[in-house]
Amino acid sequence: MDETSVRAFRDDFARVRDEVGKVIVGNADIVDGVLICLLSEGHALLEGVPGLGKTLLVRTLSQVLDLNFNRIQFTPDLMPADITGTNILMEDEVTGRKIFQFQPGPVFANIVLADEINRATPKTQSAMLEAMQEHSVTVAGKQYRLAEPFFVLATQNPIEMEGTYPLPEAQLDRFLFKLIVPAPSLSELSIIVDRTTGTATPKINKVLTGEQVMAMRQVAREVPISSLVRDFAVKLILATHPRSETATDMVNRFVRFGSSPRGAQALVRGAKIRALLDGRYNVAIDDISAVAPAVLRHRVLLNFDGEAEGIGTDAIVRDIITRLSAQVSAALV
C-alpha cells in the first residue's frame, strides 16, 4: 500500500456512490452505510417496508461492482440447503459411476442479497451464520470457502408485519450495520416516479473490481486509532450493558442485553472508513458516534419496559454518546 492507494480510496468510494446514485434516489446515508459495510468486511441488514428500494439498491450495487451477485428470496419454506448448496448424486460421464457432487447454493457469490430474510424460518436463517462469519460453508462434513470479497446484504420487513420470523440474536450480531430505510421524501419520490415510469434507463457502469475492493479493505484496516478514541468505543459498548459501571439510567431501565464485543469491532471498523471518507487518517470520536446507531441498534435488546414504552435503541445509544462525550470534555480542563 502506498500513498496513492490511500488517496484513491475516497475517489473510488465516491465513484461507486455516484453510480449507485444514478439509480437510487436519496438515501445517501443508506448507500454510504452499505458501502462502509462492504469495505469493512461486514454485512448489512436493511430494514424497511416493502417497496422502498432495498432490493434495487443491492442489485445496483452488484452492478456497479464487478462482482458475482446472487439473490436469495427467503420464504417460509426455504431450506438451508437451498442456500448453502447440497451434495447431489451424479453419474460420472466417463466411468458411469454414481457419485455425490457438491452443488453450490446461491450463497456462493461475492454479493449475496438475502431478500426478506425474516420471512424464512430461524433454521433457514441460521444457514447463513457460518457463511457470514467464517466466509465458508460446510456441507456433509466438507468445508467450502467462499470467494472474497463476500458480502451479504439482507433486507427484512419490520417484525411487526405478518408472516415474519424475528432473526435470532446470533444472526443479528453477524451484521455489521442495521440500516433503516426511510420512506422517500416528496421530492425524492417525484424523482423516483419520473425515473421509473419513463423510457430512459440509467446506464450503470462497473467502477470497482473485486481486487480494488480488497485493496480498499486493506487501506481501511490500516487507519490508525488512538487509545482515546478506542476507549470511547469500548466505553460505549460497555455502557449498553445494564447495571454496568458506565450504564446510563436509560440503559438500566430499558435494556435487557447490551452489545457483544462484535459491536466494538464493528464500531471501529466502520469508523475507520468514515475517517477516510472525511479526509482524515485517524479515527475520531465523531466517527464512532456516527456509526454507533447503525452498529448498535440491532445489538442492544430492549426489555419489556423498553418495548412497552416504545423506546428506540437509537435513543438509548444517543443518550450514552451524549453522556460519554460530556465526560471526555469535562476531563479537558
Added chain:
Amino acid sequence: MAAVQEYVETATPESLSRALTPLASRLRAFRLARYASRGALGGIAVSIVAVICSHLNVLPDALPLEAVIPVSIILGVVVGAVPALLSRITSMDAARIAETRLGLKERLSSALEFEKDPAASGQAAVLFRLQHVDALGHARSLAPREALPFRATWEMKAVLGGFMLLLLALIVPNLPVFISPATRTERAIVRKEGDKLTVKARTIEKFAAAHQMPQTKRMAQDMQRLGEQMAARKMDKKQALIKYSQLTKQMQDVQKKLTENAGTGMGSKSLNRAGQQLAQSLQAAGANGAASKDPMTGNPATSSKAGTSGQKGSPGTGKSGEKAGQKPADHGLNIPGFNKANPSAGDPNKGNEGQPNPTDEIKKAAAAMQKGDASGLSDQLRKLAQRTQSGALTPEEQKQAQQDLQKLSDALKGTPMPETQKHSQAAADALKQGDKQKAADEMRKAADAADKEMQQQMDAQGMKKAQESLQKSQNEMAGASSPSDISNSSQSGEGESQSSGDSNGQGEGNSQEQQNADQRMHSGQGKGQGKGNNPGTEPGEEGGGSGAGNRAGHGGGKPGGGKIPKQKFSKFQGPVPHMLNPKFDPTRAARYTKVYLGKPGQGKEAGRLGKAIKVRPGAAPPGGAQSNVDYYNYVGDAKKAAEKSVDSENIPPAYRDQVRKYFNSITPDSGH
C-alpha cells in the same frame, strides 16, 4: 508521495509538540487563573463568614477583620494556584483542548500518541505518516486565541459576585440606616477613647522599652492594639468594655506573676526605707551615736514617721514648710545635703578618728538606696567586690566591710530584694571567715541580683501603672454618654493639683495624683524638689508611683498664706523616679488613706481643711456617722440598683459576678 516527502523534510517527533507550545502556555495561564479564582472564592467565603462572625461578635480578637480578609483571599489564591502550577500541562492537554474547541477531530492527540507508537515508525506505515503530516499542518495553523479565547469562567464570575457580597457584608450593616443613634454615639465614644488609649499605650510602650520592662511593653502593645481596634472598628461600648476587662485580667495575671517572681512574701519595705535604715546604722556607728539631729539631712525628725509625714504639715501657718520638710520623702531627696550636713561622712579619713569609718562603697550604696537607685547599690557592691578581691582592704577595713555588709543585709530584709539580701549576708559571712574570694563573688551575685530584682520591680510597677491607665480609660469610657464627655488629652495628668479640700477631696486628689504619677512616669519627670518650705502637699513629689491616695486633699492647705509654691508638677525635673519609691508601695494606699471631713476651716488655721482622719479604705470613720436607715432596709434597693447597673453595661461584664456576689453576701438573709 508529495505529502510523505514533505513529512520527511519537515516533520520531526518534536515538531508537533513545539507547534502546540503556545497553546499549552495559554492553557497553563488559563488553568492558573481558574484555580486561583477557585481559591479566591474560598477565601472570599471565609472572609464573609468572618465578617458575619464579626457582626455577631464571635470573631476572636486574635483574628481582626483587617487581617482575616486579605489573608484569607491571598491564602486562597495561593492555595488554589499551587495545584495549577504544580500540574503539568502537556502537549496532549493542549491538543485535546484545541481539538475540542476547533473541531479537529482528534487529529492532534492521535498524532501525538502515534509518535510513540513503534508501528508508526516503520517505512510501511504510510497512514501514520499521512496522519502526522495532517496533524502537523493543523497544529501549525493553529491560533491559540481561537482555540482558547478569553472567556470568564464561572469561577471568575463567582469571584466577582463574591467580592460584591463581601463588600455588601462589610458596608450594609454599617450604613447609618441600620445603626441606631445610640449605637453611633457609643461607637464615637469608643473610637475617641480608642484614640486616646492608643496614644497612651504608645507612651507607656516607649517608656517600657527605654527602661527594659518587657512585660510592661508587651501589655502596652496589647493596650495599643485594643486602642487601635477601638479606633478603627465599629465597636460598641459593650464590646469595648469586655475587651477592657479581658485585658485588665490579663494584666493582673502578668503583674501577679511578676510580683511572685520578684520575691513572694518578702514584705513591702521600700528600697528607700532600707537605705535610710542602712544610713542610720552606718551613721550610728560612724558618728558614735552622737547625732542629736539627723546627720544625714540636718533634719531633726527622721524616719519614725515615714510615710505619714505631711499629716502634721500645718498648711497656712507659715511654718508648715519646715514641718513638711521633716518628711522622709525629703530625706530621700536631700541626699546631697547629707554630705553637707555631715561633711565628714563623705570622707572616711576625716573626723571621727578612733572610730571605725563605714565602708565608703556601702555608704554610697546607702545613699543610692535612699534615692531608690538600685543600680547605684549594685555598682557599689561590685566596686567593693573588686576591692575585696584585689586585697586592697586592710584587716580593719575588711572587718568594717563585713560589719557594713551585715548592716546592708539587715537593711534589705523585708524588701522585695531577697536575693540581694541573701548574697549580701553570704558576703558578710564570707568576710567574717576571711574568705575574700567568696565574699567578692557573693558581692557580685548580690549586685547582679539587685539589678535583676530592681528590673522586675520596675516591670511590675510599670505594669501597675499601665493597668491604672487602662482602668482610667475604661472608667472614662463607661461613664461617657457622648464623645464630648471624653477629654481630648491623653495626658490628663498635667497641670496643677485640683484637690478641693472638701470631703470629696480624697477622690479628686487620688485622681489627680494618679494622673500626675502617670505623667511623671510617661515623661520621665517628677524628681521631687519640694523640700523644705513646700508644705509637702505635692502629690508624688518624690517621683511617680502609686502612693496616690496618701496625700489626697492636701492641696487644700495652700490657701493658708505663707509661701506655698504653686503645685506645678510639670516643673519637677530630675532623674527618672524609681519604682521602689515608697509612693509606689501599693500597700500604703490601703494602710494610710486620709479623708478630710467638712469644709475648709476658719481662724487660726485658715485655709485648713476640715478635720483630717486616717482611715482604712472601706472602714467607717472613727466615731463615724450614724445611719438613719437600717441597712437591711436599704440593701434590697441597693441590690436592685446594682443589678440594674449590671444589666445596663455600666459595669464591665468581668466584674458583674463580683457585684452580685457582694450584694448576695451582704443581704440580711445571707447570714450577715
